[in-house]
Amino acid sequence: MKSLAELQAIRDKARMQVGLRSEGNAEFRVQVGMATCGIAAGARPVLNAFVEEAAKRGLQNVMITQTGCIGICQFEPVVEVINTKDGSKVTYVKMTAEKAVRVVNDHLVNGNVVTEFTIGANS
Amino acid sequence: MRELALNVMDITQNSISAGATLIHITVEENTGKDRLSIAVEDNGCGMTEEQVKSVIDPFYTTRTTRKVGLGVPLFKMEAEMTGGSFRIDSEKGKGTKLLAEFVPSHVDMIPLGNITDTVFLLITCNPSLDFVYRRVKDEAEFVLDTRELREILGEDAPLNSPEVTQWLKGYLEEQTQIVEGGNSI
Ligand SMILES: Nc1ncnc2c1ncn2[C@@H]1O[C@H](COP(=O)(O)OP(=O)(O)O)[C@@H](O)[C@H]1O
Ligand SMILES: [Mg+2]
Numbered sequence: 001m002k003s004l005a006e007l008q009a010i011r012d013k014a015r016m017q018v019g020l021r022s023e024g025n026a027e028f029r030v031q032v033g034m035a036t037c038g039i040a041a042g043a044r045p046v047l048n049a050f051v052e053e054a055a056k057r058g059l060q061n062v063m064i065t066q067t068g069c070i071g072i073c074q075f076e077p078v079v080e081v082i083n084t085k086d087g088s089k090v091t092y093v094k095m096t097a098e099k100a101v102r103v104v105n106d107h108l109v110n111g112n113v114v115t116e117f118t119i120g121a122n123s
Numbered sequence: 124m125r126e127l128a129l130n131v132m133d134i135t136q137n138s139i140s141a142g143a144t145l146i147h148i149t150v151e152e153n154t155g156k157d158r159l160s161i162a163v164e165d166n167g168c169g170m171t172e173e174q175v176k177s178v179i180d181p182f183y184t185t186r187t188t189r190k191v192g193l194g195v196p197l198f199k200m201e202a203e204m205t206g207g208s209f210r211i212d213s214e215k216g217k218g219t220k221l222l223a224e225f226v227p228s229h230v231d232m233i234p235l236g237n238i239t240d241t242v243f244l245l246i247t248c249n250p251s252l253d254f255v256y257r258r259v260k261d262e263a264e265f266v267l268d269t270r271e272l273r274e275i276l277g278e279d280a281p282l283n284s285p286e287v288t289q290w291l292k293g294y295l296e297e298q299t300q301i302v303e304g305g306n307s308i
Binding site for chain 2: 001002003004006007008010011013014015032034035036039040044045047048051052054055056057058059060063064065066068
């Protein structure tokens, strides 16, 4: 059973590591479209896959957030991956939880864009 | 929507867009009375009476043209389809409370679905906002208040750090399971 006491242990561990971690500056920002159209098309399992996979791999350099409708409802679920260092953006379309796991491993961990899931390859 | 929990995800996006810093999500089930209620309450920008009318009914006309949203009318329809009810109480500058009541035994009832995932993702993907999640089923109750988690965690471990994220998912699932009962424990 998970308990609040466990949460204190997590805090104590984080406190000791605080110097080691590059705080604040995430390298990638992942934005999952969470407007009504996105949610209806299956955005929640996609967002969940990003969060769970990134947490499982202990990725500290990734920030996962939600965004509104970006006006391409026919391509939902839509995910934007922004490289915060150079501002470049990759737009992934018609995403699924399985595709999300691929994007975490290939793009966020290894730096390789999954071209076949991008909007360019799907329109 | 296939799950009411997806409506909750959608409805709560409105609170986030309204600039809320504290959002209460309450899911209350009373099996004896055959009722399930879902409330989302925020301290965002709120709406005028006129705005509320036009949000509830997309065909209600005001002089100002606005783009018609679907999220709120859809949720309202889903509640009323079961013989339930729906209301919005809002005050400009103060906040908004939305309450939907459902009759679970009705044939048109949409299942609640995975409310745990909805709450989990809202918390982890909005680490600067506070949420109070209350899940009640008959005599059983579970409350999660991110302000309390923050108090324990202090500055060093944000709510969206990998370790906290994994803890939160497990904690929410276990506690919800206890309240919902029945299913394999
Ligand atoms: N909690 C809230 N606080 C303030 N305004 C709200 C809230 N919920 C809804 N609104 C207003 O109602 C509008 C319609 O909401 P909705 O039906 O969900 O459609 P959409 O989100 O696509 O605009 C919103 O755009 C917003 O102006
Ligand atoms: Mg909305």
